[in-house]
Amino acid sequence: MFQDFTICINTRFIFGRGAEEQVGREFAKLGVHKILIHHDDGSYLQTTGLLDAIRKSCDQAGVKYVELGGVQPNPRLQKVREGIELARREGVEGVLGIGGGSSIDSAKAIGLGLASDRDVWDYFTGIAEPQGTVPVGAVLTCPAAGSESSQVAVINNEDEHRKLLVSNPVVRPALAFMDPMLSESLPAFPTACGVVDMFSHICERYFTKDDTFGLIDRMSEGALRTLVAIGPKSVADGKNYEYRAQIMWASTIAQNNTLGVGREQDWSTHTIANELSALYDTPHGATLSIIMGSWMRYCINKSPRRFARYAQEVFGLHDETMDVTDLALRGVTATENFFTSMSMPISFADYSIPEDGIEQMLDNIDFYGPDQAIGSVVRLNRDDCRAIFQMALGHGVAADSSRSGGDATASKAE
The missing domain is CATH 3.40.50.1970 (Rossmann fold)
Incomplete structure (x- = not known):
């Protein structure tokens, strides 16, 4: 609606x-x-x-x-x-x-x-x-x-x-x-952090409980597809004006709410990831790439059709024999493979973040409302956020190239 x-x-x-x-x-x-x-x-x-x-x-x-x-x-x-x-x-x-x-x-x-x-x-x-x-x-x-x-x-x-x-x-x-x-002089890592940040800004607006799809959804999917296509290229070729121009404008429309009007937004990924920055001074883009996949997996069952559409429209994944939830999960894997294609971390272990600060980070999250929770796709309370942090701990996850969806992600990014 x-x-x-x-x-x-x-x-x-x-x-x-x-x-x-x-x-x-x-x-x-x-x-x-x-x-x-x-x-x-x-x-x-x-x-x-x-x-x-x-x-x-x-x-x-x-x-x-x-x-x-x-x-x-x-x-x-x-x-x-x-x-x-x-x-x-x-x-x-x-x-x-x-x-x-x-x-x-x-x-x-x-x-x-x-x-x-x-x-x-x-x-x-x-x-x-x-x-x-x-x-x-x-x-x-x-x-x-x-x-x-x-x-x-x-x-x-x-x-x-x-x-x-x-x-x-x-x-x-x-x-x-x-x-x-x-x-153009921006090194590869901050360039990749920026691509993750703008990708996440769009996703925070795209993922909603609403199962109807319209103009803003299609605009968001187009912007996300563009980032998947040129994000790794902009990291590899910092002198390409066309890539830099598109990335620069994408960062603007991703966050000035052009792609967020008329919908209930989520923002759980940012809320959770910001605590990694606050406690460990971790770069913002890295905290988002660490948390996003785990947030998606935790929330998928509440809005499987939207996650499945995301897999299909953003990463070109489609399999007639696969049910909605399996397709949605392939989209999550493709997202993480997109991040790792730019050498971004997708777990605590990938960035050598300690595992003993979860309770302190939970203490600082501003849970709100009668249910004392955050988000909209799924209202996440303290226990939910703890589970997401624990899912994101990982151990060498970024090195695993055997997960489903990797080939599709790579072909879209080339």
Whole structure:
């Protein structure tokens, strides 16, 4: 059933070669006279000339700037608070995040903090709802999280070992500068992490209890098929502009809710996987590839027709002699083989994650509602999530090439 919805994607996209050279002009159009340039201090900022190009664009447009580096993967609350303090002291009117989801999320959180006297963490714990932000821009160099136009920001509170998000339309950036060439120097592993992240973002919206299929389902299946086809290619050939351009736009539509309207979404995979990042500082894409297959297997019996359709439409799997559940399970195996084709982990063992932190991670999951559970395809309580963690422990799973569905996955990815 296509449910009622309201959506406003209030982001101006500047996509293509040289997009970063328009930063100053676009902020000036918004009436912003001084910005905070926020980044991770990565060497690419200098070697590609990116930071100089952005500074030059600001100088030409009469937009002043101050800089703050040091963003880390799983962006830290401490750095966000440092940015808010610096921006207030310097009279900053806008924020520009350069990088991937971590830098952009950190910039979005700084924007929220600048618009209020509240401690910004209150928005992540749910103590308060954000009412506004200063204009935030994003120069995307690592396609993954879709943060450049999403209404979500995720921040890691190291002191409390809590990784929480705020989701509100005011969080969406005003500007997104997207030059695929800026991602050409991205190494294979972060490229693969990004592909997994956007693939998961679509799946969180695609998997629902609803057994009717329509426009949004077919759009999602097309996007997922594209990622299966070009994801491994983009990992193997980082200089291919066409692959990088498609991956960059896929990251955006995967998370700005273009593929999520009119449906009940799940988000259990992210909720469970985020605890691995919070406790072990594991890269976000790796936590998703570790958890997703186990979540699918645990939930398959509640919506076998949808999982079976996923196997058929995304991976091209079909066997007239196979029942719905068996076809669905082949789709899960194909998903994991897709991940391993990009050298991504699919178990704790594959990434050498300890096995003794499950109860601590369960303690930090925000179970909600009368049933104290998460998700929508299946409402998962603490015991369910424990079972999924235990299924994901694995021992050398990624090395097993004998599982069903592997040949079909490989042929679709070539």
